[in-house]
Amino acid sequence: MRKFVSCIFMVLGGCLLSFAQHPSLLFTQEEVSEIRAGKGMVPEFDKSLSEVLSAADAAVNSSISVPVPIDGGGGAVHEQHKSNYYAMFHCGVAYQLTGDKKYATYVANMLQAYAKLYPTLGFHPLQLSPVPGRLFWQTLNESVWLVHTAVAYDCIYNTLSSKQRATIEENLFVPMADFIMDGMGDNHANKKTFNKMHNHATWATAAVGMIGFAMNREDYVKKALYGSDETGKRGGFIRQMDYLFSPDGYFTEGAYYQRYAIWPFVIFAQCIDNKLPELKIFDYRDNILSKALSTLIQLSYEGEFFHINDALLKGLSAQELVYAVDILYNMNPSDKSLLSVADKYQHTYLPIIGGFKVARDIARGEAAPIVYRSSLFRDGRKGDEGGIGVIRSTASGLNSALTLKATSHGLSHGHFDKLTMAYYDNGNEILTDYGASRFLNIEAKYKGHYTRENQSFAKQTIAHNTLVVDETSNFGGDIKVSSRYHSDIIYHDFNGGHFQVVVAKDANAYPGVEMKRTLAYVTTPFLQFPLILDVLQANADREHQYDYPLWYNGHFVSLNFPYTKAGNELRTLGTKNGYQHLWLEAWGQNESKNTSCFTFVNKNRFYTVSTATTPQTEIKMLRLGANDPDFNLRNETAFLIREKARKNHTFATSIETHGDYDVVMETSNNLVSSCEEVKVLMDTASYTVVKAIYKGGHFVLLCLSNTDNSKEKKHNLTIDGLDYTWNGRCGVFIR
Numbered sequence: 001m002r003k004f005v006s007c008i009f010m011v012l013g014g015c016l017l018s019f020a021q022h023p024s025l026l027f028t029q030e031e032v033s034e035i036r037a038g039k040g041m042v043p044e045f046d047k048s049l050s051e052v053l054s055a056a057d058a059a060v061n062s063s064i065s066v067p068v069p070i071d072g073g074g075g076a077v078h079e080q081h082k083s084n085y086y087a088m089f090h091c092g093v094a095y096q097l098t099g100d101k102k103y104a105t106y107v108a109n110m111l112q113a114y115a116k117l118y119p120t121l122g123f124h125p126l127q128l129s130p131v132p133g134r135l136f137w138q139t140l141n142e143s144v145w146l147v148h149t150a151v152a153y154d155c156i157y158n159t160l161s162s163k164q165r166a167t168i169e170e171n172l173f174v175p176m177a178d179f180i181m182d183g184m185g186d187n188h189a190n191k192k193t194f195n196k197m198h199n200h201a202t203w204a205t206a207a208v209g210m211i212g213f214a215m216n217r218e219d220y221v222k223k224a225l226y227g228s229d230e231t232g233k234r235g236g237f238i239r240q241m242d243y244l245f246s247p248d249g250y251f252t253e254g255a256y257y258q259r260y261a262i263w264p265f266v267i268f269a270q271c272i273d274n275k276l277p278e279l280k281i282f283d284y285r286d287n288i289l290s291k292a293l294s295t296l297i298q299l300s301y302e303g304e305f306f307h308i309n310d311a312l313l314k315g316l317s318a319q320e321l322v323y324a325v326d327i328l329y330n331m332n333p334s335d336k337s338l339l340s341v342a343d344k345y346q347h348t349y350l351p352i353i354g355g356f357k358v359a360r361d362i363a364r365g366e367a368a369p370i371v372y373r374s375s376l377f378r379d380g381r382k383g384d385e386g387g388i389g390v391i392r393s394t395a396s397g398l399n400s401a402l403t404l405k406a407t408s409h410g411l412s413h414g415h416f417d418k419l420t421m422a423y424y425d426n427g428n429e430i431l432t433d434y435g436a437s438r439f440l441n442i443e444a445k446y447k448g449h450y451t452r453e454n455q456s457f458a459k460q461t462i463a464h465n466t467l468v469v470d471e472t473s474n475f476g477g478d479i480k481v482s483s484r485y486h487s488d489i490i491y492h493d494f495n496g497g498h499f500q501v502v503v504a505k506d507a508n509a510y511p512g513v514e515m516k517r518t519l520a521y522v523t524t525p526f527l528q529f530p531l532i533l534d535v536l537q538a539n540a541d542r543e544h545q546y547d548y549p550l551w552y553n554g555h556f557v558s559l560n561f562p563y564t565k566a567g568n569e570l571r572t573l574g575t576k577n578g579y580q581h582l583w584l585e586a587w588g589q590n591e592s593k594n595t596s597c598f599t600f601v602n603k604n605r606f607y608t609v610s611t612a613t614t615p616q617t618e619i620k621m622l623r624l625g626a627n628d629p630d631f632n633l634r635n636e637t638a639f640l641i642r643e644k645a646r647k648n649h650t651f652a653t654s655i656e657t658h659g660d661y662d663v664v665m666e667t668s669n670n671l672v673s674s675c676e677e678v679k680v681l682m683d684t685a686s687y688t689v690v691k692a693i694y695k696g697g698h699f700v701l702l703c704l705s706n707t708d709n710s711k712e713k714k715h716n717l718t719i720d721g722l723d724y725t726w727n728g729r730c731g732v733f734i735r
Helices: 002-013 029-037 045-060 076-098 101-120 139-159 162-182 187-192 199-215 218-226 238-244 255-275 280-297 319-331 337-346 353-363 452-458
Strands: 374-377 385-390 401-405 422-425 426-429 488-493 499-510 513-522 531-552 557-558 584-590 597-604 605-611 619-624 637-658 659-662 667-669 673-684 687-694 697-703 714-719 722-727 730-734
Touching: 002 730, 029 076, 029 353, 045 076, 045 101, 045 353, 045 730, 076 101, 076 139, 101 139, 101 162, 139 162, 139 199, 139 255, 139 597, 162 187, 162 199, 187 199, 199 238, 199 255, 218 238, 218 255, 238 255, 238 280, 255 280, 255 319, 280 319, 280 337, 280 374, 280 619, 280 673, 319 353, 337 353, 374 488, 374 513, 385 488, 385 499, 385 513, 401 488, 401 499, 401 513, 499 605, 499 730, 513 697, 531 687, 597 673, 605 659, 605 673, 637 673, 637 687, 687 714, 697 714, 722 730
Parallel strands: none
Antiparallel strands: 374 385, 385 401, 401 422, 422 426, 426 531, 488 499, 499 513, 513 531, 531 637, 557 597, 584 619, 597 605, 605 637, 619 637, 659 667, 673 687, 687 697, 697 730, 714 722
């Protein structure tokens, strides 16, 4: 890091001449010439260029509007300023592609209008953010505005007179960049944000650095790269590359915000590579940006990102991923799977040399398939703060993914859900993670911001498929406490042939309670689809109430015991920590059997959850939506198992995928679960053994070493008169 800092200052010391070249942010003049020369060679790329030109034409044929800010995300004024930066971006690029000065004139006129407005603005009138912007309700949007506008300014720079440049820079860009770095008046929260390890700071450093390049301001570039004090010890883009990604390329806020953060990372890196190629920014930290993109692709299912932390419905088609794929493919054209991402999910290309190459190589038939692999993605800049385990189906014709989250909190967008799991199958999310309660840019819904229910439910532990102790959330729902700890993936084996397994542990989420969770994905010769065995262990220093919820996406089919369904009245399951949002729809206790089975259907496939229970076990069917006056919460359902007055307890569960239902042909088969019983045969400090029994006399035996994580260690147990020997923490035996 220190060597890199010294290098940057040496390079910057002699770079002012290269700074003065325009365009040179997203593309160079040589690349513009190459794109022009390639016109007509790649129809799909020509189509994207045509779309850019159409957007630019629509802009120049419209009147310029720069209204005084009044509203939040999704409001008319907010959207106008957002539309303006896209219009300037499109027109700047259109000028470079065509040489038609009408586009440059439009950008110049727009910038001069903003140069009149911006000095008159105080803080945004909406008080929704501790870091308010001036044009927008939060400074983050100001940074995004400046990133796009810097590209436009770079594109038309040489068409402006020195007087025009001085007016625009002195009245708009300089005060905006200073504001992003330092705030104004008595509010200097921006300075803290600018130097923070967070996606907002990445946008801020990209904005200041890009406009610094465009204005030939070496001081701004230094601050963007190395923080306010230019040392690299407190903040800056390079430090963010060091701290925000693990060695595997996992972004600490989760996949949804990794999607958002990778945009400023790659766009600013492209500018740095064009302006300061000696830094080899794309090689930095063992190609961390390429790793980040690869990891982001792996954290998706059917093109949509896993709903980790504050996630919404977005995936590989997002514009951020278009930037990442096109820019990083240009840097590393050997990764042909990126072409499949572009071809399958995006169908559009950036008007830069990377976009041209992606479209060209797809047309040449060079795309390689995306290969999804079972993987462990470590969290933390050193890779020592837990991680996420992802198990993928391996047999052809299957399409399943099982996730176990055991990470750090995930900054301000993290949730209190240690050791949570989710299951995806047949193209659908089956056992779900709620993600975020937010209606992005729908102003009528809390100004497009995260709703109050995001705090009161979505972030709470009960909203997730994990253990809840005494109806409280991990760490008492206190982010300051949660941020000091992380869970750990303590074992994984994705090469077991007939099974794959991942094990995680947490000893901090609840005082005096140690949690361990084992997820085994098992292929058997007697079941239609692979089986999930979920063993969730709680060991405590005193008695607790343990809740084990499974949020499912589908329609209730059956329970294997009598239950009571709420009639004319519903009551909530609790009063706080997310429980106040849960309607209790049905309840019961399985007094005649030691295994409770719940079956639901999702589209054409059935799923049965079979859990070892006792007559004292309480089972509850829940529906989300209580105490939600503004209808902000989705209509979702959960199956909950409750054990009371337990010091130590092991939840042992078989999750079976089965059946086929064709509503068109009116045919069905295998609609009834094969699982007959799940029982815990041994549960000591050293070993836990779970047996799941299926029709035909078949069973799966899961043997767990509770103290030894070595894959080489040999274990032997005698169960039901038979000897079982295995190496490693987990042994799976199928009969």
